[in-house]
Amino acid sequence: MDLLTALLVIGSMGLVFGGLLAFAANRFAVEEDARVETICDLLPGANCGACGFPGCISFAENIVGGKVDVSSCVPGGKDACDSICEVMGVDSVASEAKKVAEVYCLGTRDVAPDKFEYHGVRDCKAAMAYSGGFKACTHGCLGLGTCADCCPFDALHMGANGLPLVDLERCTGCGICVKACPRSIIRIVNADRRGKYVPCNSKDKGKVVRQVCEVGCLGDKACVKACTQDAIVVEEFLAVIDSSKCDDCGKCVEVCKRMIIKDVVKVHHA
Amino acid sequence: MELNLAAIIFVAILANNIVLNQFLGVCPYLGVSKRIETSLGMGMAVVFVMTLAAIVTWFIFNYILVPMDLVYLRTIAFILVIASLVQLVEIVMKKNNPTLFRALGIYLPLITTNCAILGVALLNIQMDHNIVQTIVYAIAAAIGFTLALVIMAGIRERLDLVNMPGVLQGAAVTLVTAGILSLSFMGFTGIMSL
Numbered sequence: 322m323d324l325l326t327a328l329l330v331i332g333s334m335g336l337v338f339g340g341l342l343a344f345a346a347n348r349f350a351v352e353e354d355a356r357v358e359t360i361c362d363l364l365p366g367a368n369c370g371a372c373g374f375p376g377c378i379s380f381a382e383n384i385v386g387g388k389v390d391v392s393s394c395v396p397g398g399k400d401a402c403d404s405i406c407e408v409m410g411v412d413s414v415a416s417e418a419k420k421v422a423e424v425y426c427l428g429t430r431d432v433a434p435d436k437f438e439y440h441g442v443r444d445c446k447a448a449m450a451y452s453g454g455f456k457a458c459t460h461g462c463l464g465l466g467t468c469a470d471c472c473p474f475d476a477l478h479m480g481a482n483g484l485p486l487v488d489l490e491r492c493t494g495c496g497i498c499v500k501a502c503p504r505s506i507i508r509i510v511n512a513d514r515r516g517k518y519v520p521c522n523s524k525d526k527g528k529v530v531r532q533v534c535e536v537g538c539l540g541d542k543a544c545v546k547a548c549t550q551d552a553i554v555v556e557e558f559l560a561v562i563d564s565s566k567c568d569d570c571g572k573c574v575e576v577c578k579r580m581i582i583k584d585v586v587k588v589h590h591a
Numbered sequence: 592m593e594l595n596l597a598a599i600i601f602v603a604i605l606a607n608n609i610v611l612n613q614f615l616g617v618c619p620y621l622g623v624s625k626r627i628e629t630s631l632g633m634g635m636a637v638v639f640v641m642t643l644a645a646i647v648t649w650f651i652f653n654y655i656l657v658p659m660d661l662v663y664l665r666t667i668a669f670i671l672v673i674a675s676l677v678q679l680v681e682i683v684m685k686k687n688n689p690t691l692f693r694a695l696g697i698y699l700p701l702i703t704t705n706c707a708i709l710g711v712a713l714l715n716i717q718m719d720h721n722i723v724q725t726i727v728y729a730i731a732a733a734i735g736f737t738l739a740l741v742i743m744a745g746i747r748e749r750l751d752l753v754n755m756p757g758v759l760q761g762a763a764v765t766l767v768t769a770g771i772l773s774l775s776f777m778g779f780t781g782i783m784s785l
Contacts, residue, residue: 330659331668334651338675345679349686442752 356408357381363404365396369473371495384409395420396474396493419512420494422477422487425522426506427581428461429482432535444470449503457533460523462506468498510585516552516567517574518585519544524557536581544573544582596727598783603731605779609707610739611772612780616707620740621765623698630744634737636698638730641708643680644673645729648712649722669712677703707736742772 360381368376372393374383383389384405391409392402398419406412439448439455445467448454454463464483476491477498485498489512498507506522519538523530527539540558552566553573562573564585574582607613610620616637623633648669656662681699684692702708711732715725746768755764 326659327661327664330655330661331664331671334655334668334671338671342675342678342682345682349682351685351689440754442754447752 354385356385359408360384360405363397363401363408364394365401365493367396367473369396369495369497371395371497396495398493420509421489421492421512422494422496422498422507423510423518423520423585424462424485424487424507425520426460426462426484427520427536428456428458428534429484430464433458433461433533433537446501446503454504458523458525458530458537459533460504460506460521460525461534461537463504467503468501468507471497471501473497511564514564514585516562516564516569516585517571517582518562518564519560519582521559521581524559526558530558536579538581539579541578543576543578547572547576596724599724599728600731602783603728604735604738605776606783607780608735608739608776609711609732610736611769611776613710615710616705616736617769619702619705619707620736620743621769623701624740624743624747627741627744627748630740631737632694633698633702634733634740636695637702637705637707637736638733639695640673640677640680640699640702641711641733641736642726642729644669644676644708645712645715645725646722647676648672649715649720649725652716665713665716666709669709673708673712674703707732739772739776743768746772 357378358381361378364377364381366377370376372380372389372395374380374389380389380394384391384393391405391411394401394405397405434457435455436457437452437455439451441447441451443465445454445463445465448463448465453459456463462484464479464485466479466485468485469477469479473495474491474493476488476493477485478488480486485507494509494512496509499505499509504522521536521538523534523537525533525537527541530537530539538559540555540560542555542560544560545553545555549570549572550566550568552563552568553560554563555561560582562582569584574580603609609615610617619633619637624630651668651672652662652665656665656668661668677699681692684695711729714732715728718724718728720728747765750764750768759767
């Protein structure tokens with residue numbers, strides 16, 4: 322008898338609560354736009370936050386709500402944008418080429434010495450708080466790997482020489498590392514760029530650069546004179562090569578006293 | 592009566608803190624205490640659910656289980672009640688108050704069958720609380736839980752910035768911290784305890 326009442330009471334409680342839930346689920350049903358989930362499935366799903374929203378699902382909601390441009394997902398690139406446009410029924414606007422991160426520094430520990438020993442938190446932003454960083458060059462890579470730690474795609478790793486290496490297969494060009502680097506050494510560039518580039522970030526005068534780094538750009542314009550395509554300009558004592566004009570002839574490489582003009586994709590890549 | 596309630600509040604928050612003294616709800620205590628912000632969110636959700644669950648289980652116990660002489664079924668009955676209750680609240684909240692639903696977010700389902708919630712419901716019965724005492728005890732216990740969680744999160748946020756020997760990193764230092772925190776809360780039991 323005891324058993325029967327127990328079964329009845331618990332059973333009926335279960336039934337009542339189940340019924341209540343079923344009723345509530347119907348009565349308070351929230352209509353969700355099915356497109357949100359579809360779009361979320363099309364996104365890379367790394368929840369990297371490069372679009373400015375907390376996670377892919379939030380980004381998808383804002384696309385459906387029309388609050389954000391369909392092409393705002395950088396890691397998804399053209400593919401994701403095209404399929405999102407299909408779902409949303411708008412013409413595809415994305416034609417942007419794939420982007421990747423490029424490291425603009427060659428200053429390993431042996432060629433660009435430190436000005437003092439640093440024993441603080443292993444984080445570049447924290448290191449910057451101590452008189453602007455421990456490296457003698459005020460523009461060079463500190464090498465504590467803050468960029469590698471924050472990469473949501475596991476595409477950045479610290480090399481043995483203390484500089485970050487970009488894994489071009491994995492890099493999506495989301496730009497999270499660019500924001501993380503306190504010295505702005507990483508830039509986002511077109512993945513299909515060709516020719517040469519100057520992997521230096523120093524805007525100091527040649528005299529200063531000579532004192533702090535063996536591989537820094539002096540800004541002496543020898544490469545500018547050697548270039549047949551007018552592709553090189555020196556701004557703030559730093560040579561910049563326009564990859565759309567560069568024909569990869571290699572004349573600048575020959576005249577560069579510091580031998581720091583490199584082929585793109587051959588430096589800093591794993 | 593007032594003194595009694597004040598004693599309940601003191602004991603539930605400090606002396607018999609639900610996590611650090613009663614050993615309940617340790618899973619979210621270790622899991623959701625990495626950042627102060629998330630631990631506060633979790634704490635608010637616990638205050639909400641614990642109070643609601645304590646009230647409903649009190650009525651279920653006193654008006655269904657006691658008259659039917661089924662007191663020994665309280666554990667399974669309470670699990671049933673709390674699980675459905677949280678589910679129900681979630682459904683209604685999603686419709687009527689999406690802002691609060693987003694704020695509590697993942698924490699609501701996370702604590703549905705948490706042992707701290709069930710524990711407080713059972714402790715209320717065990718200590719023969721009336722409905723007012725039940726409500727006060729549930730809120731105070733939840734505040735105690737939030738307090739423990741926020742203190743832990745604050746310490747862990749600082750520990751993140753410290754150069755620490757490899758053997759201590761991660762779970763090891765978290766458990767050591769939890770132990771020391773528990774020790775320090777033991778001091779309150781000397782003043783008053785249940």
